[in-house]
Amino acid sequence: MKIQKRHWGLILYLFLLLLPIYWMLNMSLRTNADILSGFALYPSSPTLQNYLKIFTDSSWYSGYINSIIYVTMNTVISLLTALPAAYAFSRYRFIGDKHVFFWLLTNRMAPPAVFLLPFFQLYSTFNLIDTHIAVALSHCLFNVPLAVWILEGFMSGVPREIDETAFIDGYSFPRFFITIFLPLIRAGIGVTAFFCFMFSWVELLLARTLTTTNAKPIAATMTRTVSATGLDWGLLAAAGILTIVPGALVIWFVRNHLAKGFALGRV
Amino acid sequence: MVKWDNNRAWFLVIPVFVIVAFSAIIPLMTVVNYSVQDIFGPGQRYFIGAEWFREVLHDERLHAALWRQFLFSGLVLLIEMPLGVLIALAMPKKGWTASLVLVLLALPLLIPWNVIGTIWIIFTRPDIGLMGAFINQTGIPFDHTASPLDAWITVMLMEVWHWTPLVALLAYAGLRAIPEAYYQAAKIDGASRWAVFWYIQLPKMRGVLTIALLLRFMDSFLIYAEPFVLTGGGPGNSTTFLSIYLVKVAVGQFDLGPAAAFSLVYFLIVLLFCFLFYQALQAVGTGEKG
Numbered sequence: 001m002k003i004q005k006r007h008w009g010l011i012l013y014l015f016l017l018l019l020p021i022y023w024m025l026n027m028s029l030r031t032n033a034d035i036l037s038g039f040a041l042y043p044s045s046p047t048l049q050n051y052l053k054i055f056t057d058s059s060w061y062s063g064y065i066n067s068i069i070y071v072t073m074n075t076v077i078s079l080l081t082a083l084p085a086a087y088a089f090s091r092y093r094f095i096g097d098k099h100v101f102f103w104l105l106t107n108r109m110a111p112p113a114v115f116l117l118p119f120f121q122l123y124s125t126f127n128l129i130d131t132h133i134a135v136a137l138s139h140c141l142f143n144v145p146l147a148v149w150i151l152e153g154f155m156s157g158v159p160r161e162i163d164e165t166a167f168i169d170g171y172s173f174p175r176f177f178i179t180i181f182l183p184l185i186r187a188g189i190g191v192t193a194f195f196c197f198m199f200s201w202v203e204l205l206l207a208r209t210l211t212t213t214n215a216k217p218i219a220a221t222m223t224r225t226v227s228a229t230g231l232d233w234g235l236l237a238a239a240g241i242l243t244i245v246p247g248a249l250v251i252w253f254v255r256n257h258l259a260k261g262f263a264l265g266r267v
Numbered sequence: 268m269v270k271w272d273n274n275r276a277w278f279l280v281i282p283v284f285v286i287v288a289f290s291a292i293i294p295l296m297t298v299v300n301y302s303v304q305d306i307f308g309p310g311q312r313y314f315i316g317a318e319w320f321r322e323v324l325h326d327e328r329l330h331a332a333l334w335r336q337f338l339f340s341g342l343v344l345l346i347e348m349p350l351g352v353l354i355a356l357a358m359p360k361k362g363w364t365a366s367l368v369l370v371l372l373a374l375p376l377l378i379p380w381n382v383i384g385t386i387w388i389i390f391t392r393p394d395i396g397l398m399g400a401f402i403n404q405t406g407i408p409f410d411h412t413a414s415p416l417d418a419w420i421t422v423m424l425m426e427v428w429h430w431t432p433l434v435a436l437l438a439y440a441g442l443r444a445i446p447e448a449y450y451q452a453a454k455i456d457g458a459s460r461w462a463v464f465w466y467i468q469l470p471k472m473r474g475v476l477t478i479a480l481l482l483r484f485m486d487s488f489l490i491y492a493e494p495f496v497l498t499g500g501g502p503g504n505s506t507t508f509l510s511i512y513l514v515k516v517a518v519g520q521f522d523l524g525p526a527a528a529f530s531l532v533y534f535l536i537v538l539l540f541c542f543l544f545y546q547a548l549q550a551v552g553t554g555e556k557g
Binding site for chain 2: 006007013014017019020021023024027035036039041077080082084085087088089091092094100102104105107110112113115116117118122137138140141144145198201202203204218219222237240243244247251252256258
């Protein structure tokens with residue numbers, strides 16, 4: 001394959017893109033003493049002790065478990081509620097549909113910092129502070145609207161004739177929806193789940209505010225380490241690398257639909 | 268698409284409405300409540316009208332943060348949009364290289380936002396960071412913890428690094444949607460590379476680029492975790508953007524009233540831009556919506 005001029009630009013860009021991540025990987029494979037003793041482009045004596053510490057110390061690995069629990073809960077809630085709503089927005093005209101649709105978008109764009117204190121109060125009232133469900137519910141603020149928008153985009157790509165045919169054939173709505181319609185938008189559901197997963201996984205401000213110990217996400221554990229010891233670079237880097245892994249695994253499965261998802265289903 | 272008229276469709280929307288209302292309307296009401304009250308202690312609240320709003324709107328530091336925020340979002344968009352389009356144009360069209368490039372591009376988007384900050388601390392530290400150490404090697408002093416300009420450069424670089432892939436992915440999706448026939452016609456007419464870009468590719472990308480602009484503007488306007496971890500808003504207040512300032516007021520000083528008034532002003536600005544973009548989105552007609 002002949003490499004054209006424009007491809008060199010792309011290769012250079014990708015190189016620069018991966019450089020910071022490489023540097024974190026490099027740090028994660030070195031001990032603190034090694035890191036602080038001098039500058040090195042690659043680890044001369046690579047060690048896995050940083051990773052070992054994370055996997056054996058419960059205050060570290062429980063962070064990952066907490067994150068995964070509330071992210072999963074959020075994804076399930078978002079999908080279950082968004083699927084019927086997206087269908088309604090895609091197929092029907094009803095009173096206030098456009099307004100509600102826009103209102104949903106404004107919540108996706110709402111600054112999480114604005115909701116910080118009210119959320120804390122709200123979930124305190126219900127005695128939900130430091131539970132996984134509190135974080136999962138709070139992330140619904142931006143993930144449910146996102147899910148509705150993405151799914152609506154995918155659903156509108158399915159011709160309406162399919163619904164009409166099914167209803168003429170005597171399918172009930174739930175049966176049509178589950179056995180015919182859902183398989184048709186499989187890709188859309190996958191992409192939506194991925195995006196809910198991703199945005200819940202990367203959000204920290206709310207997750208940190210609503211948790212103290214039992215449901216503390218990994219990203220918050222990392223922040224704490226920065227302030228407490230300040231200099232445990234190797235451990236910090238290893239924890240960072242591990243936060244990339246789940247997303248990087250999932251991304252491969254949705255790679256062909258990524259862009260459509262980012263475009264809220266509108267390409 | 269022609270839609271059926273059916274008001275019973277509301278029943279399908281109710282779950283979403285309830286769950287979002289619970290996490291949006293109730294908290295917003297709390298914020299409105301706070302913004303017009305002075306709180307001395309539990310049960311001791313006094314209605315003081317628009318007092319907090321007056322105070323917030325005259326807050327010099329808020330003005331500074333707002334101006335900084337607009338400058339930041341503007342600069343970021345100016346860099347990210349053209350760069351993203353350029354990358355999309357250079358991306359391979361099919362085969363395993365296309366998949367590989369897509370996955371690599373999406374990688375920064377999947378990293379928790381405060382980890383992004385952590386990565387960039389590690390990357391730009393003057394003593395142990397690759398970039399920081401490299402720049403200092405060349406003789407130019409660089410330290411984002413001491414110099415406001417260096418801090419800005421670092422935060423901008425981080426933001427561009429983090430989010431340009433999003434613009435590239437969207438532009439790429441737009442390019443893929445252009446039928447091959449358009450290119451063939453252009454070839455027959457002997458159109459130049461530039462003409463193809465200006466008259467075919469750019470207009471066809473208008474829809475996705477509007478979405479990219481919307482998402483990028485909003486997310487950069489709400490930026491919090493990355494600069495917070497990287498610089499903590501400093502040195503001085505040089506990288507204190509709106510969200511960081513809000514959290515400082517709300518959590519740091521625990522001034523609930525002013526923080527609530529600030530929140531509402533902030534939210535209204537976001538709402539305004541959201542509405543403008545929504546209108547733009549409807550106007551460009553990205554296919555399905557009408």
